[in-house]
Amino acid sequence: MSRNNKLAIIVLNYNKYEDTVLCVRQLLMSQKSVYVVIVDNASTNDSYDILMSEFRDAENVSVIRNTTNAGYAAGNNFGFRYAIGKYPEINYVGIMNPDTLVTEENIFEKVMEKASLFEDVAVISPVLISHGVYDINHSYWDIPTYAEMLKRGFIKCRTRTQSPLIVLPEKCAYVDVVHGSLLLIKVEALRKIDFLDEGTFLYGEENILALRLKQAGYREMIDLEHFFQHNHAKKGKAKSLRAQLYVPNEALKSREYTCHKYYNKKAYILKVFKVLNNIILTWSYLKERVRQ
Secondary structure: OOOOOOEEEEEEEOOOHHHHHHHHHHHHHHOOOOEEEEEEOOOOOOHHHHHHHHHOOOOOEEEEEOOOOOOHHHHHHHHHHHHHHHOOOOOEEEEEOOOEEOOOOOHHHHHHHHHOOOOOEEEEEEEEEEOOEEOHHHOEEOOOOHHHHHHOOOOOOOOOOOOOOOOOOOOEEEEOEEOOOEEEEEHHHHHHOOOOOOOOOOOOHHHHHHHHHHHOOOEEEEEEEEEEEEOOOOOOOOOOHHHHHHHHHHHHHHHHHHHHHHOOOOOOHHHHHHHHHHHHHHHHHHHHHHHO
């Protein structure tokens, strides 16, 4: 493997070794110069052993295991620190969710080259292709205001603010926030903000990252010339009421944390929204059960 690699990709796995294997296999086929660090985030199945067996002969792939699952930010930080320590020559680290795929040859080299043209760019991401559909609407959004943070805590208010893109000659555009399923971060900037904020378990990490980078004088960018596939599970009816309530309740925890820490304001209304959300979802779940 060339020692000229400038990038390490972190793939965070939790009980989804099938997706992770597919993701990393495709990554290795399409990218000539990249290190891959698979972090098993304390899976409760045999993910770690299976991934170790699958990639034991891949010299540019490391499989490491976190002893506890402290969430998305903590798991990726575990991988970041390992990668930066093992590969001190890298300029970028990337987050790549297991349910994403890149098929374009050497896409990361092209994206990094574009980011290098802009000194203030700390994060860059290609455009999202969701289940085969060009999805610019979910590829980026504006940093939410405090009022928007509160409003979107209610499950009936899901629209994000998205400013029109001002496309630069390099076929890219500055944006506030890029989608967290695949992004590249300059190591210099990541160190400056002391890595990702581990105060949330899941959801809202993109907004927090954007807020912290902005405070540090950095910006984010979307590369409109390149694309990645995100095959996130389509929303359907959860098997249990507990499963249906998990996502909105966990998201509300992250919103409350973000409001307190980064907007320096209380978020008591989110506790009201939690009750309302749970009533709506419970009522919907019970109606569906009756129909069955």
